[in-house]
Amino acid sequence: MAVLADSDTRWKWGALTAQRLAPDGGARPALRLDGFLLRGRATPTARQLTEVGVRADSIGEVTAAEFLRTMRDTDHDVLVLALVGGSVQALLHGLRHIWQDRRDRPVVVTGYVGVVYEKLADGLLLRHGADLVLANSRQDAERFRAVYEGVGADAGAVTEVALPFLGGAPYTGPREPYTVVFAAQPSVPESRKDRTYLLERLIRHARGHPEREVLLKLRSRPGEHTTHIEELPYQKLAQRLDLPPNLRLVYGHMGEVLDRTDLLVTVSSTAALESLHRRIPTAILTDLGVRESLGNHHFIGSGCLASFDQLDAGHQPVPDPEWTARQGVAADGTYETAFDAARERLLKLLAAPSLPPLTPYYTPDTAPGYLPGILARHHLAPDGSPLPGAPAADQQPGPVRRIVRRAARGAYRHGVQRVAPVIRRMGEL
Numbered sequence: 297m298a299v300l301a302d303s304d305t306r307w308k309w310g311a312l313t314a315q316r317l318a319p320d321g322g323a324r325p326a327l328r329l330d331g332f333l334l335r336g337r338a339t340p341t342a343r344q345l346t347e348v349g350v351r352a353d354s355i356g357e358v359t360a361a362e363f364l365r366t367m368r369d370t371d372h373d374v375l376v377l378a379l380v381g382g383s384v385q386a387l388l389h390g391l392r393h394i395w396q397d398r399r400d401r402p403v404v405v406t407g408y409v410g411v412v413y414e415k416l417a418d419g420l421l422l423r424h425g426a427d428l429v430l431a432n433s434r435q436d437a438e439r440f441r442a443v444y445e446g447v448g449a450d451a452g453a454v455t456e457v458a459l460p461f462l463g464g465a466p467y468t469g470p471r472e473p474y475t476v477v478f479a480a481q482p483s484v485p486e487s488r489k490d491r492t493y494l495l496e497r498l499i500r501h502a503r504g505h506p507e508r509e510v511l512l513k514l515r516s517r518p519g520e521h522t523t524h525i526e527e528l529p530y531q532k533l534a535q536r537l538d539l540p541p542n543l544r545l546v547y548g549h550m551g552e553v554l555d556r557t558d559l560l561v562t563v564s565s566t567a568a569l570e571s572l573h574r575r576i577p578t579a580i581l582t583d584l585g586v587r588e589s590l591g592n593h594h595f596i597g598s599g600c601l602a603s604f605d606q607l608d609a610g611h612q613p614v615p616d617p618e619w620t621a622r623q624g625v626a627a628d629g630t631y632e633t634a635f636d637a638a639r640e641r642l643l644k645l646l647a648a649p650s651l652p653p654l655t656p657y658y659t660p661d662t663a664p665g666y667l668p669g670i671l672a673r674h675h676l677a678p679d680g681s682p683l684p685g686a687p688a689a690d691q692q693p694g695p696v697r698r699i700v701r702r703a704a705r706g707a708y709r710h711g712v713q714r715v716a717p718v719i720r721r722m723g724e725l
Contacts, residue, residue, distance in 0.1 A: 298330045298370065300363060300400070301378040302339035304348055307331065311350040312429065312460035316635040317374065317642055331355035332363055332371070334383060349549055349719040360386060360674035361682040368394045370402065373646055381415070381422030384655060385667070387675040388425040392654040393680030399650035403427045403548040407524025410459065410566035417443050422670075427645055427654030428638060429453045433624030447686065449657045452473065455641055458624040458634035459569060464551050464626065467576040470558050471543075475509045476501065476607075477557045477566040479550075480530055482515055484591055488528050490584055491719055494563075495533050497604040502543040504608055505599040511541045512561060513553050513567070561607065564591030566598070572625045577612045598623075 297314040299305035311329060318327050328594050331352040333339055339357060342349075358366070367375070375391075384406050395401040406423050407430030420443045431437035437456035478498050485491055495512075502510040504515050512530060531545060546553065550567050560571035560578045571578040579602040580595040584703070585595060595601060596628040616682075625633060645651065658667045660678045668678050675683045679694035 297328065297374045297375045297376065298331045298332065298351055298367075298372040299352075301332055302334040302336055302380060302383060303552060304344040305339035306378040306380075306409050306595050307333065307340060307345070308348040308350055308461060309407075310376045311348075311352060313378070313405070313407065313457075314374065314376050316457070316460045317639055318670065319639065320644065323462070325338055328353050332366075333357045333362070334379060335359055336388065347547065347549055348477060357716070360390060360676065364390045364394050364682060367391060367402075372402045372611045375402045375404050377404060377426065379406070380535075381419040382670045383674065384426070385422040385658060386671050388654050388656045389671060389680035390682070391680075392425075392656070396653060401644045403651070404654060405430065405642075407457075408432060410438075411564065411569070411591065411594050412439075412586065413434060413591045417662070421447065421449070421657050424449050424453075424658075426656050427651070428455050428656075430455055430457045430638060432457060433622060435622045436624075437579070441511055444657075447657070452653075455638045456640050458625075458631060459566070460625060460635075461551070462570055462624075462631055463574040464570075464574050464625070465556060467558075467574050468470075472555060473507060473509045474505075474558045475556050476505075476559045477511045477513050477553055479513050479560060479562040479565040480515060481563060481565050484563050484565075485584055486528075487531070491528050491530065493532055493535055493583070494581070495537065499537060499539060501604060501608055502540045505558060506540070506542055508542060510540075511553065512543065512545045513550070513558075514545055514547055518599065526657070531628075536708055538563075553643060559612065564594060569623060570618055571627055572600070572623075573631070579607055579613050579616065 299307070299310040299314050300611070311331065314329055329352045331354065335356065340670050346357070359385075377387055389403070391401075391404065404426045406426040407421070410432070412419070412432075416439060420429075420440055424444065429440060431440050431454055434456055436720040437454055440454045441451040443522065444454065447550045452583060478494075485494070498510060499510060502508070512534075534545060550570060553570060554567075554574060556577060557576050558569065560568060560576055561581060562579075563566050563581050563584070568578050568580060578600050580592050580598065580600045582592070582601050582603050584590060586596065586601065590600070596615060598619045600613040601611050602611055603633070621628075624634070658670075660667060670685070671678060672679065675685075677683050
């Protein structure tokens, strides 16, 4: 299998999705996973890839044109596009162009890395054309089909699964010390005022409960980027404030942090779904309102909405089981079967003697004022072919190219088993 991702979180989603889709759920040692990172502002660093903790056989940075050259004659059976919507659409057109004469092309899979609370129609239509469009919950699957059918597009690719990174030991009760974790988000909220407010409330909570350990879980270090740009890192805001001794800033794998969490607090992070899956008490903050711009409106009906005042007073939200079930949070133990339907559909596609051409909803005829710009951003012509002079990754060595070089010397061992000469192979195609 191959995965093309454009950020650390999408690499995590894409790689784990590929493993879940494998016939035995990724347990088979012979499963080969090749990773490709689309060069851009969010290209992950070595630390970010290590923190994700997903094993791969090879990984390398590519441009869209290089990736298409690699995929032209690839022997991969499955390709997972773990990208922002516009990039998915561009690659679907590029793949359609290079595979127009292939009967044995790979099966193309795409989806969303987490909660879908904005740009539903735009993001979905940009992903239309893949063989499988994965929906992380029953609610998402219903919404996805409604959008496709509403515009006259084929909804047959929509397949219900769950977030591939749910798991971990169920919560069994308060620990010593009782640990409160605030899961920060890079761009929610955005303003300095709102982010400072949340940090000050966290400080107040820590001072009001000196017996508790309070952790501010951060996504990235200053200078690193994730799926969303972080203009005002909490690290910098915290430098101007007096932090109590029981409040610490932490990094690391979210699952490992949840292993010691007694109360997860966030505005709208996908970490809330991981926490709810493990039956950890989870609070979605209402201090800044319940608003679409914050994403916490997604949790209406969850039973998890709460303010810092309520949490300071000892309130613990109790999730609504019907709501969590519709959101793909399988705290009832059914998570192991969540990918069965997708795996079955994938196997049928792989067994077919041939696959039809990829057919994205957007074409030069249906969206002449929109599609060309999307393709041009990836240096692709309206027919999906690379434009002359498309940049190559080896023109500007980036952080991931340096990762590959260090990996060859054994410095990068946690996320990759063996780094194949992916970029060198590309130059030979």
